[in-house]
Each structure stands twice: as structure tokens, then as C-alpha cells.
Amino acid sequence: MDAKLVNPFVDAFTSVMPQMGFQEPKRTKLYVREKNAVSRGVSVIVGFTKQIRGNVVYNMSVDTAKFIASTMMMGMPVNDFDTMAQSAISEMSNMLTANAATNLTGMGFEVDISTPSLTIGENFQVKISDTQYLTVEMDLGGQVVELDIAVDQQ
Template sequence: MDVAHVNPFIDSFMNVMPQLGFTDVRKGGLGVKGQELNCSGVIILVGIVGTLKGNVVYLIDEENAKKIASTMMMGMPVEQLDDMARSALSELSNMLTATAATGFANLGVNIDISTPTLLSGENVSVKMSSKQVLSLQLLANDVPVEVLISFES
């Protein structure tokens, strides 16, 4: 996997999150994970097809997912991940991935994205599309979002 494939996702996060009301947006660390993941919290999967094929997964623990949904809904309190909060989080992943797709297009790499699939729970097993998965830590108002990027070689 080419580490340059991370940049459109970083740029997307840095551009989209301030538009949604997050004032302090920054990147954290970059790491590598295996194909088999055990996740907890809110897990949003988006498929990628085109010149690159694979998927991206956004991981947010439940309390932080509520904070993100609240910020997206103009500060409305979010006590539980109801349909409205889940819809906001799915739309966030859609906006982030679509903006990354535009970044790829600007590099001459054409991709399309699937409709997001949102899962939540403890110890959810996820198998990514490639054996090497790039893990990107991003922060919005000190709320961590882990972005897992997996492209087939």
C-alpha cells in the first residue's frame, strides 16, 4: 500500500471538520495494522472501487461519536446513538470519503464510493480487503477518529 494514499484522507478531514463546527482539527499518528480487526464503538465502513479498490473504516468510541453527532447537529444534546445521531455519523463518513475521492481525482486516480454502513457494538470483527491496513489517527476538538485505509494491491 502506498502511504501517499493517506494524504487525500488527511486533507479531507482537515477541510470538512471545520465546516461542521470543529475548531481544533489535527492529525495524530500513522500506523499499520493487520487484515483482521477487532473493533468496539461506532464502526462506519465505506467501499471504494475504481482505479483503487478497497475500503475505509472510521472508528469512533461511543461517547466520542455522541460528541461528534452533537456538534454536527448544532450542539443539540445527544444522549444515545438514535437514528438521527447515526444518520449524522453516516453522513460524516460520506462527506469525508467523497472529499477524499475528489482529492484522488485531482491526482488522476478515479474512485467511486459506496453508501456507508454503520455498525456499533463491542468486539466487532472486521476483515479488511488487504493484508496491510494503514491506521490514521485524526483529532477534532480532541475527539479521536481512527481511519483505517485498505486498498487491494
């Protein structure tokens, strides 16, 4: 995939998250992956089509997901990753992806995004590409959110 397509996602993350009450996120790692991603516990998959095709996964631990859900809900305690917390993570994924899609549109690409699918489990594999793709790790107030980005320009 083309590395220039990563920035719209990183930019979306760094601009959207502070609006929801998080500290400025930092990009800590960026690397190329060939193999399947392994879920950290909670993985949200969102698909892209039209001029940009592929998938993006927001991959995080259950604890990180609870931390994010709690912050999004104005600090409400989140003890279990329950329905409300799941909705919050889904909603976050939606916002991030829609924002990234807007950034891609700004680059002249027509894109359509699917609804997010939230998957929960331990050590399951996620395959989003037959070829290399890019993984970005973002630091969000000491928590790690991994973005697995496998999108290509048609």
C-alpha cells in the same frame, strides 16, 4: 498499500470537519496494521472501486460518535446514539469519503464510492484487507477518530 494514498483521506478530514463546526483536527498517530481492526464501538465502512479499490473505516467510540453528532447538529444534546445521531455519523462519513474521492480524482484516479454501512457493537473485528494497511488517528477536540485505510491502486 501505497502511503501516498493516505493523504487524500487525512486532508479530507482536516478540511471537512472544521466546516461542520469542529476545531482544527490533528493527526496524532499513523501506523501500519496487519491484523483486523477492532471496533471502538461505532465503525462506518465505505468501499471504493474503479482505479482505487478497497475500504475505509471511520472507527470511533459511541461517546465520540455522540459528540460528533451533537456538534454537527449545532450543539443539540445527544444522549443516546439514536437514529438521528446515526444519520449524522453516516452523513459525516459520506462527506469525508466523497471529499477524499475528489482528492483522489485530483491525483488522476477514477474512483467510485459505495454508500456507508454503520456498524455498532462492542469489540467486534473488522477485516478490510488481506495485507498490511494504514491506520491514522485523528484528534478532534480531545476525541479520537481512527481512520483505517486499506485502498490500493489498480
